[in-house]
Amino acid sequence: MRKLNFSFVIINLFFLFWVGMYVKNEYYLSLVIYILFNAINASCLNVLLGYAGIISLGQAAFFGIGAYSSGILTATYGINPYLTIIIGVILSAVIALIIGYPALKLHGHYLAMATLGFGMIVYICFNEMDFLTGGPSGLTGIPDMSFFGFLLDDEYKFFVFMGAVYMLFLFLMEMFDKSFLSYKLRFIHESENASSSYGIDVAKTKLTTFVVVACITSINGSLFAFYSNFVSPVSFSFHYSVEMLVMAVFGGLGSITGGTIGAAILTSIPEIFAEIEDYEVVIYGVILAVTILFLDGGIAKLCRRLAGKYVKSE
Amino acid sequence: MQFLYSGITSGSIYALVAIGFNIIYNTTGIINFAQGEFVMLGGMFIYSLLYMMNIPFIFAFPVALFGAFVLGVLFERVFIRYVKVKTELNLITITIAGSIILRGIAMLIWGRDTLLVESFIPSKTIQLYEGTITSDSVLVIGVSLFISFFLTIFFKKTKYGKAFRACYEDKVAASVCGINVKMVVMFSFGIAAFLGAVAGVAVSPITYVTYNDGVMTGLKGFSAAVMGGLGSFWGGIFGGIILGVSEAFFASVFPSGYKDAMAFLIILLILFFRPQGILGRKKATRV
Numbered sequence: 001m002r003k004l005n006f007s008f009v010i011i012n013l014f015f016l017f018w019v020g021m022y023v024k025n026e027y028y029l030s031l032v033i034y035i036l037f038n039a040i041n042a043s044c045l046n047v048l049l050g051y052a053g054i055i056s057l058g059q060a061a062f063f064g065i066g067a068y069s070s071g072i073l074t075a076t077y078g079i080n081p082y083l084t085i086i087i088g089v090i091l092s093a094v095i096a097l098i099i100g101y102p103a104l105k106l107h108g109h110y111l112a113m114a115t116l117g118f119g120m121i122v123y124i125c126f127n128e129m130d131f132l133t134g135g136p137s138g139l140t141g142i143p144d145m146s147f148f149g150f151l152l153d154d155e156y157k158f159f160v161f162m163g164a165v166y167m168l169f170l171f172l173m174e175m176f177d178k179s180f181l182s183y184k185l186r187f188i189h190e191s192e193n194a195s196s197s198y199g200i201d202v203a204k205t206k207l208t209t210f211v212v213v214a215c216i217t218s219i220n221g222s223l224f225a226f227y228s229n230f231v232s233p234v235s236f237s238f239h240y241s242v243e244m245l246v247m248a249v250f251g252g253l254g255s256i257t258g259g260t261i262g263a264a265i266l267t268s269i270p271e272i273f274a275e276i277e278d279y280e281v282v283i284y285g286v287i288l289a290v291t292i293l294f295l296d297g298g299i300a301k302l303c304r305r306l307a308g309k310y311v312k313s314e
Numbered sequence: 315m316q317f318l319y320s321g322i323t324s325g326s327i328y329a330l331v332a333i334g335f336n337i338i339y340n341t342t343g344i345i346n347f348a349q350g351e352f353v354m355l356g357g358m359f360i361y362s363l364l365y366m367m368n369i370p371f372i373f374a375f376p377v378a379l380f381g382a383f384v385l386g387v388l389f390e391r392v393f394i395r396y397v398k399v400k401t402e403l404n405l406i407t408i409t410i411a412g413s414i415i416l417r418g419i420a421m422l423i424w425g426r427d428t429l430l431v432e433s434f435i436p437s438k439t440i441q442l443y444e445g446t447i448t449s450d451s452v453l454v455i456g457v458s459l460f461i462s463f464f465l466t467i468f469f470k471k472t473k474y475g476k477a478f479r480a481c482y483e484d485k486v487a488a489s490v491c492g493i494n495v496k497m498v499v500m501f502s503f504g505i506a507a508f509l510g511a512v513a514g515v516a517v518s519p520i521t522y523v524t525y526n527d528g529v530m531t532g533l534k535g536f537s538a539a540v541m542g543g544l545g546s547f548w549g550g551i552f553g554g555i556i557l558g559v560s561e562a563f564f565a566s567v568f569p570s571g572y573k574d575a576m577a578f579l580i581i582l583l584i585l586f587f588r589p590q591g592i593l594g595r596k597k598a599t600r601v
Contacts, residue, residue, distance in 0.1 A: 055403060057410075102586035108402040109345035113536055114585045117578035120533065124578075128571040238529060242414060249407060281418030288411035292404050293396050 004178050008257050009170050016163040029155040033227060035267045036166045040220045042247035043173060043259030044213045049245075050253030051182055052209050053189035054104065055112040057241050058119030062092050062214040064126060064236030066221025071142045071231045072132055081145040085222040092218035093211050100210040104203065119241050126233040138232025145226040158227055165223065169216070173256045185209060186254075246288045252300025261299050316445035317562040323451035323520070325558020326458035327353075330513035331535025332542065332550030333462055334506040340469075340545050341481045341502040344405050348389065348413035350532020351420075352507040356382050356514025357523035358420055361429045379511050386507025389416075390500045413528065421525040431518040454516045458554075461512060462547050469547070478502060482545075530574060537581035540589070 019032055041063060048054040069088035073079040079087075103114045126133050133139055144153045152158045176182055187195040188202055196202045225231050243266070251262025266287070270280045291298055331349055338346045359378035363369045369377070393412045397404050438449040469475035480488040481498045489495045513531075514523070521527070538557045542549025557577060564576040 049403070053403065055406060099582075103582075106585060106589060109406055110540070110585055110589055112347075112406050113345075113533070113540070114582055116533065117537075117581045117585075121575045121578045121582075124572065124575040128569065128575075242410060245407065245410070278422055279418070281421065282415055283418075285411045285413075285415035285418055289393060289408060289415065292408045292411065293393075293398070296399055 004174060006171075006174060008260075009167070009174055012170055012260065013167060016167070020160060020163065024156075026155045029159050031268065031271055033155070033159055033162050035264050036162050037220060037224055037227075038244070038247060038263035038267050039260040040166060040169055041217060041244050041259075042251065042263045043169070043256065044217050044220075045244045046248040046251070046253060046255075046259040047173075047176070047185075047209065047213055049248055050255070050258065051185040051189065052206055053185075054206060054210060055108070056115040056210075057112050057238070057245065058099075058115035058117075058122070059213075059217055059244055060236045060238070060240040061119040061122035062096065062217040063221040063224070063240070064122060064231075064233070065092050065095065066218030067225040067231045067236070068126060068133055068139070068221075069218075070222035071139045071225040074143055074226075075139060075141045076132075081143070081222075081226060085219055088218045088222045089215045092214045096211040096214035097207070100207050100214075104206045104210060116238065116241075119238060123233055123237050126236060133233070136233060138230055140230050142225050142229045142231065144229065145223075152226070162223065162227070170256070170260070177256045181205075181209075243284065246284050250287055250291045250295075250298050252298030252302075254297075255300040257303075258298055258300040265299070315443060317566045318559055319442065319445050319447045319451070321559030321562030322555055323447070323454055323558070324561065325538075325555035326455045326551075327513050327517045327531070327554070328534045328538040328557050329551040329554025330458045330461060330509055330516075331531055332539035332554050333458075333465060333547055334509040334513075335536055335539040336545055336547060336550050337465070337478075337502050337506045337509070339482075339539075341478045342394075342499050343482065344394070344409065345536065346503070346506060347406065347409040347532065348416060348528075349506060349510055349535060350528035350530070351413045351416040352382055352386065352510030352528075353514040353517075353531045353535075354420060354523065354525065354528035355385065355416065355507075356511030357431065357518040357527070358424050358429070358514075358525075359511065360515045360518055361424075361431050361523055364431065375515060378515055379508055382511030382514075383504045383508040386510075387500050387504040389507065390503035394499070394503070395496070413532070417526060417528055424523075424525055426525060428522050428524045430522050433519040448520075450519050454520070457512060457516050458551070461509060462551050466547050533581075534577050537577055537584070540581060541584050 016032075019029070023029055023032070041059065045056065045059050048056050048059075066085070066088040069091050070081065070084040073084040073087060074081055099115075099118050103111060103118070106114055127136050129135075144151055146152060147161055150157060152161050184195070184200055184205055187198070188200065188205060192202050221236075224235075247262035247266050248259055249262070250266060251260065252258030266284070269283065295302060331353055334349045334352070335345065338344055338349075356378060359381050360374060363374035363378055364371065389412055393408050394405070397408055433450055439446050440449065440452065467475075469479060477488070477493045478498055478501075480491065480493055481495050485495050488498075534557060535554075538553035539550050540553070541556060542551070542553030557580060560580065561573055561577050565573040568576075
């Protein structure tokens with residue numbers, strides 16, 4: 001087994017420290033917070049796509065389930081935020097089990113369509129169940145959450161909290177990347193028949209991964225609800241699932257750096273060039289196409305290759 | 315009974331889209347996630363030709379279809395052919411990329427508003443047993459029946475149709491036999507786009523056109539294709555009609571907002587319990 005290599009975690013830590021020390025502008029802070037949300041989501045999808053080879057086009061649904069269960073339970077029923085995160089996780093886990101058990105037996109485009117259909121159903125439910133979710137206009141009045149007595153009510157405080165959550169997540173990702181589980185998943189990705197002949201319970205491993213990823217995405221969704229104090233179905237549509245996919249693929253499948261890099265670049269592009277708002281969709285598409293056509297392995301692999309060249313010539 | 319008639323109308327559209335999926339699947343084994351986009355583009359083209367350039371329908375219709383055909387061929391040339399590592403994941407992702415590019419461009423050109431298209435034939439309502447059906451719907455049903463009949467003959471009887479099917483069986487063997495595989499793949503995308511545009515034009519007076527119609531139409535078309543068994547034309551028609559009718563029935567019983575959710579529920583159930591489709595005989599990929 002490979003040794004743990006925390007260089008990427010440390011780079012991230014330094015970057016976040018730098019942001020925390022010098023960036024006081026609320027707009028940039030919120031941008032970084034969105035990057036962190038997207039980075040966690042994209043990395044989660046990366047685990048499914050890049051490691052296990054599970055094509056899921058419905059991850060936005062779990063993000064939404066987390067966000068809505070926290071939002072509804074705190075705003076309408078006034079339940080403790082932490083309790084609602086746990087409820088969201090349990091709900092997501094149950095749904096992921098129900099969907100994953102039959103769906104993960106499918107492969108390729110069948111699986112893609114099944115998860116897409118699932119995502120669409122959840123999205124339609126968010127839209128239509130307006131007695132619970134507030135319908136298309138969204139759910140308002142979600143309170144801020146507090147963390148050991150600190151009320152996370154402004155951008156900076158939330159940034160510090162989210163940064164800590166993200167670092168914890170990244171640390172766990174690094175552990176996962178070097179764990180036996182990740183090798184098992186890669187093996188399954190390579191050949192399901194071969195791995196099952198080696199005594200790996202393919203269905204169980206895939207299902208566990210799917211459920212755990214859904215839970216993490218759901219926690220992320222809950223945090224998102226507490227951050228924005230407002231959730232509406234648009235944030236969890238098919239479009240967001242595709243955005244996650246673009247981030248994961250562009251950043252680089254099968255590496256922990258991939259999701260973060262993809263999320264950082266793709267979240268900042270529309271913000272930096274505000275005037276290209278209408279072109280955003282096309283740009284996402286072009287980036288995705290170019291990555292598949294010319295950049296197999298995404299930015300992460302490109303960096304690694306460039307670094308390798310540089311070291312060799314030394 | 316009314317839901318049956320409206321169900322058959324929307325079902326024939328799904329059937330046309332499903333046939334588009336099947337053509338590409340039959341020659342390449344790829345599921346083209348951009349198929350719904352071509353339906354949308356068909357409607358957009360006919361709108362532009364009729365109302366922006368004031369071309370009569372007789373000429374506008376073939377021009378729109380030809381435009382879609384060219385676009386389909388280009389789609390294959392630009393996106394599919396240059397995928398180096400032809401894994402299923404990459405092929406799925408590239409068609410998703412293509413679909414969002416097409417959708418984005420459509421939004422830039424035609425805007426976000428719904429565009430109204432008037433009926434192509436004098437509007438009439440036909441009284442049937444316990445319900446009515448409009449002439450537009452009859453046109454849609456007629457067109458899809460005609461197309462599927464025509465295509466079945468093309469694929470079963472003609473030399474070119476056999477070439478298409480040979481490519482699906484074995485690309486190498488097909489090219490050894492002198493079939494230009496690249497050409498066939500390219501044309502299958504062209505024909506699929508053409509069919510999508512037929513569906514788009516036919517349905518445009520009924521549902522009108524919006525830039526993001528494609529997602530829903532594409533998904534339902536795929537559901538229809540899977541339901542009837544991927545790769546079979548009559549299966550696609552069967553699946554389309556079943557989907558359309560059950561959707562219309564569902565909408566008449568439950569709040570109509572959930573109508574689309576119903577379509578996806580059906581596809582999930584089919585995928586989980588009978589991935590080879592209701593009519594399918596082939597052993598599916600469920601391991």
